[in-house]
Amino acid sequence: MTVAFPRASSPELKPYIRPLGSMMLAYGRAHEAVVDLALLEIANEVEARKYVAGTEELPKKMRRLLRCKLDGHRFEAMNRHLKRLSVVAKERHNLIHGEWWFDPFDGGRLVVRRLHRNTLTHELHVTPDQIDAWTATLEEIADELELIQEGASRELEASGDEVPTPPPTSPLRTLLRRLRLVRRRG
Numbered sequence: 001m002t003v004a005f006p007r008a009s010s011p012e013l014k015p016y017i018r019p020l021g022s023m024m025l026a027y028g029r030a031h032e033a034v035v036d037l038a039l040l041e042i043a044n045e046v047e048a049r050k051y052v053a054g055t056e057e058l059p060k061k062m063r064r065l066l067r068c069k070l071d072g073h074r075f076e077a078m079n080r081h082l083k084r085l086s087v088v089a090k091e092r093h094n095l096i097h098g099e100w101w102f103d104p105f106d107g108g109r110l111v112v113r114r115l116h117r118n119t120l121t122h123e124l125h126v127t128p129d130q131i132d133a134w135t136a137t138l139e140e141i142a143d144e145l146e147l148i149q150e151g152a153s154r155e156l157e158a159s160g161d162e163v164p165t166p167p168p169t170s171p172l173r174t175l176l177r178r179l180r181l182v183r184r185r186g
Contacts, residue, residue, distance in 0.1 A: 004100055012102050016110065019131035026138035027092055033145035034058065037078065039153055041065050055089035070117055071148055071155070074148045079142045081148075088134050088141075095126060 002153040005012050014054040031052070043066070051065070052058060063075075070078060098112035103125075111128045 005099070012110075016126075019135065020172075021126045023092060023131050023135045023138065026135045026142065027089065030138045030142040030145065032165060033060070033142045033149065034082070034085070036149045037062065037145060037152075040069050040149065040156070049139045055093075058086055069156070070148070071154050074152055077144060078148050081144045083143050084137060088137050091134060095131075101123045108175065110163065 020147050035045070036051045038052050039045065042048040042051060053063065059079055062082055065080055066075065083162065094114050095112055098114040101111055101113065102108050103111045106125070112126055113120055
């Protein structure tokens with residue numbers, strides 16, 4: 001049976017459910033790490049979130065924002081990881097927002113079609129393993145960006161520079177701030 005546009009309950013989609021959920025969570029975590037980096041310079045969380053919206057120009061925008069805040073090593077590491085994030089985020093965007101179908105002439109693989117520059121393209125042949133690989137990359141990026149942010153915050157505090165610390169705007173921000181304090185003490 002050919003499933004041109006699968007329902008959420010289609011058995012063909014079962015192997016994709018866990019990888020997709022994991023990728024979405026990992027992407028969210030990586031994005032939050034970028035927001036936290038932006039908060040080194042932008043004290044207002046809403047403004048920081050607006051600033052980091054979109055991933056295509058993100059490395060350039062963050063370089064401009066943090067050029068004077070991060071030491072050379074952290075700055076280069078941030079730039080490298082943000083470039084990797086842009087690549088994976090583009091694939092993720094195409095996957096999530098594309099049109100899915102299973103190609104019966106190619107072993108039933110999931111193909112994602114999308115509109116790109118007014119042309120429909122069948123760009124992605126996606127497997128659960130590929131999504132898992134993107135997830136692992138996103139997790140690694142989040143880990144590294146969190147380390148950069150934490151190191152830069154500690155360095156700024158030690159030097160006496162003011163680190164913008166906006167009041168928490170949500171229970172999530174309060175929890176994240178408390179977790180960071182516990183990690184620093186431990």
